[in-house]
Amino acid sequence: MDEPVNPPVSPNPRENVVLIGTAHVSEKSVKEVEEAIERYRPDVVAVELDERRYRALLEGDQQKKEIQVKELLKGNNLFIFIIQWLLAFVQRKVGMETGVKPGSEMMAAIEAAKKNGLEVALIDRDIGITLARFWGKMTLREKFRMFYSLILASLGIGTKDVDIEVITQEDVVADLLEELRKFTPSVAEVLVDERDAYLAHNLLAIGRTKRVLGVVGAGHREGIRKYMERPETIPSIQSIIEVPKKRGINFLKLFSALIVLSVVAIFGLLILSGIPLEQLILALIILFLAQGVLSALFVAIVGGHPKSIATAFVLAWYGFLNPVLAVGWLAGIVEAAERPPSMKDLNTLLSDDEDEGIIDMLKGMWANNLVRVIMVAAMANIGSMVGTVVGAAILVYYFHLTDPVGLLQAGVSNGYHAITSWLGTLF
Numbered sequence: 001m002d003e004p005v006n007p008p009v010s011p012n013p014r015e016n017v018v019l020i021g022t023a024h025v026s027e028k029s030v031k032e033v034e035e036a037i038e039r040y041r042p043d044v045v046a047v048e049l050d051e052r053r054y055r056a057l058l059e060g061d062q063q064k065k066e067i068q069v070k071e072l073l074k075g076n077n078l079f080i081f082i083i084q085w086l087l088a089f090v091q092r093k094v095g096m097e098t099g100v101k102p103g104s105e106m107m108a109a110i111e112a113a114k115k116n117g118l119e120v121a122l123i124d125r126d127i128g129i130t131l132a133r134f135w136g137k138m139t140l141r142e143k144f145r146m147f148y149s150l151i152l153a154s155l156g157i158g159t160k161d162v163d164i165e166v167i168t169q170e171d172v173v174a175d176l177l178e179e180l181r182k183f184t185p186s187v188a189e190v191l192v193d194e195r196d197a198y199l200a201h202n203l204l205a206i207g208r209t210k211r212v213l214g215v216v217g218a219g220h221r222e223g224i225r226k227y228m229e230r231p232e233t234i235p236s237i238q239s240i241i242e243v244p245k246k247r248g249i250n251f252l253k254l255f256s257a258l259i260v261l262s263v264v265a266i267f268g269l270l271i272l273s274g275i276p277l278e279q280l281i282l283a284l285i286i287l288f289l290a291q292g293v294l295s296a297l298f299v300a301i302v303g304g305h306p307k308s309i310a311t312a313f314v315l316a317w318y319g320f321l322n323p324v325l326a327v328g329w330l331a332g333i334v335e336a337a338e339r340p341p342s343m344k345d346l347n348t349l350l351s352d353d354e355d356e357g358i359i360d361m362l363k364g365m366w367a368n369n370l371v372r373v374i375m376v377a378a379m380a381n382i383g384s385m386v387g388t389v390v391g392a393a394i395l396v397y398y399f400h401l402t403d404p405v406g407l408l409q410a411g412v413s414n415g416y417h418a419i420t421s422w423l424g425t426l427f
Contacts, residue, residue, distance in 0.1 A: 292312070
């Protein structure tokens, strides 16, 4: 029997593109992808993956490389990592319920393409760029709502049973996307609209010379179609791959500077109020010890490395002066250096063994280096804050500071008189 002949390539790129919308955790979607390759016999199979996500699916649980915690703690990387972790965890839970590993339909498309000697194209935007733009464009309110919703979803709270096969129906997808836009417009813009444009651009580029089967999530199918029908509406690709730079005032740095200036001003006013310098130095030592001891104690409680405990003790005061770089980040970096977390630790967190008891789960988390780094960072900060409160209480009791406001007012008054007297000598 003669082999079927592939249809000729049309001069119109849109006519060379066939789209399949899938649910990322649906067994039916996997079968549809395999059947579509046989039916359409494309030259190229284009999948909604970028290089990084493709490698993650390819390597799976075999990834043993260390997580670069120093990079993780830079800027907003930690928040972006937590988002990715929560999203992956929720998707993994859905996948376990349906019996299909997340991304199976994409890997099935790639395997079927290779089996038939077809080219494979990864057409999605880099996940790092997507998440950076996603975080940068969200309002503070949207960030809180998203974290709250993802945490509840990861715990299975407030979730409903959904028929995965129904999610690929266009009217249902449209309703879901509309709800997403109401819930958080910035997320819809970055995760859906921008990627629709990026995917459509790449599909049309391939379609100029080859027949292509595009395998994309059901939520992208209609948006991609609209962009392909009107290519002139696709925004500049450069504009949607740039990571937005922060503009205006950096309120965290401003807040940090105000804290430092306030502390210096308060001690200056206390000196002007008549409190001896020796007592103020003693007060600083008491505050340093209270913060350091409690920060170190809290790190020790969660099993931190001795060097992490020492870091928390020595640098707890620094977090008081510089909230942007709190002691928790520093202790976390030291903990990660001594007990480097790996992708295996992350994959353990993402797993969801329903047969595992609560005791076994807690034991597993206690032995998990990634969890330990996060706990050390959190507990060092909490201990430092508790130490500040305890230290302040000790100071009030030890120095009999029954009227701290009166002392500051006296300092302001004495400072004013000192300045006016000095100016009087000049003029």
